Amino acid sequence: MIELILSDRCSGCNHCVAVCPTDVLAPGIDGLPTIVRQADCQTCFMCELYCTSDAIYVHPASEHAVTVDPAQIRASGLLGQYRRDSGWHEWADDPRYTNQHWRMEEIFVLARSLPKT
């Protein structure tokens, strides 16, 4: 579930409020997005993908909230990981993050060619 929106990184664009498919977020009184219906989060990571400020952290535990340490998350290098690996926004022309999704087919072929366990 979504656990953090780091206010010092957040630009206040509130794009995450719009793109969240399950309506978990709402603009707060300070104009910055806040997590108002965490239990509705479907752990799809879409908010992270669309956040150009890399201000959002979604924990992979989908059944319950998890307390995370913001300082640890900042230091982890995980903020913005999904957006970067997807080659979105400023990463679009970086050859390290070229879309290789089409290789799925050859990966499946390779897996099937391995001897059965």
Place this chain on the structure above:
Amino acid sequence: MTSPLTTPAPTLQIDADVLVIGGGLAGTWAAVAAAREGARVVLTEKGFCGTSGVTATAGPGHWWVPPEQRQAAIDKRMASAAGLGDANWMARILETTWQTLPSLDRLYRFPTNSQGEKQYRALRGPEYMRAMRQLTLEHDVTLLDHSPALELLKNTHGELAGARGLQRQRQREWVVRAPAVVLSTGGCAFHSRLLGSQNNTGDGYLMGVEAGAELSGMEFSSYYCIAPAGSTMTRSMVYTFGRYFSASGRELPISQGPDFNESLARALLEGPVYCRLDRIPQDIRARLPSVQPNLMLPFDRLGIDPYRDMFAVTLHGEGTVRGVGGLRLVDEQCQTRLPGLFAAGDAASREQVTGALSGGGAVNSSWALSSGQWAGRGAALHARQHPLRTGPGYGTARVGLLPLGDDPQGSSDLVSTVQNEMHPYDKNLFRTGTQLQRSLAELDNGWDRLREQRGARDPAAQLRWRETAAMLASARWCYGAALERKESRGIHQRSDAPQQQARFDLHLRSGGLDAPWVRRDPLQTHAQAPA
């Protein structure tokens, strides 16, 4: 209009030719196709068109087959369809897929392989749906995000007249009057934590049945997908390399192939199952984040090295998402039994193209893309022939659309009732007549509790109750049909009737609310004219 919503802001009212409900893969293609026919189109989406639905979070391949290889592909699929497939429909979606995907070239950056050839077959979900959002906007489709539909409307002549719902971020109601409606609301995964499926609660099945449509193939609703335990990450590709272990570290005989889910489920019924991906070659490991960027998120964030560590896995139910059943189509335009009401994607039954077996990602994506366009075009033509009549629309909801009022418990207990019957492997994947009857009794009891509910505390709760009604109804239709089909065929497996039987070479239609029914129809009836 029945049971008015009480929202502070004035209702948003729009007249259109075609209303598309659900902005995933099928719905966006439907909206674009209708607009290309010159129709004024409104697309309403429960969440956000672009991120909502199971395509946006996945990486859909397609049934992408060059013309010279198609007959062989169709023959193979017909053989696995267990008698319920239709070669003509398969040929139609193959051709439509082949024509359609290259047309996205301007909006989706199709990568090239090392020979410099563009790769059209498989798209990344977020980019695909971002492109589809853009395409609908370029076609002047009126797009309403965060606008779940609550019920279909009919006019005083009893004809379909649009729908109404809630704009949940604006706290107001919407009413779209239109003579043609496409239901592209997705399948129903019964809140299983299948990636991206939380909005897929069977709303279209419920709305369609209430208005006069019927369902088909609902017994084919027992597909599951592997994920790291506790996570939603149902990206199955890497698990074809997996080795599987019991809690004591004993390696389990679970290997790839058609029996993978069943053997994993049997092991999970015995206790926790752990996986290790050490058979994935180094070069593939390095590449995986660029192939499926969301795949590694749970591992990286939990500090798991899946190539070295053993991690617990689970199976999430897909219901009708990668199952088969849905609204029954009666013509090649994807019209339902109710004139003017069309269905596409997972909301429609796709027995024609998958038969009794799951279409997996590829056939199902081709189905969504194709049925979406056919439904959109069909709806536009219907609207041209049956222009919108003046006068109000009347709501058709019959269950779960509650006025504001007392709501001490909320709907979560009833959602748990549905989950307790639909997710356990020994109830849904390994079916028996006795257990199906037991589950149906629990679900009927839940239905009675739903019927006793008199109010919802606020508009958000109104939506939850309506979704709960849709899940409960869908669950009863799935198991009602599963009980009726006293044999095993495709993904519908009954241990009390393990053989496929010729006397069940037929389609099971279903419907009904307080009294669900199942009807046996002979094969080859889906091309008949609307009733």
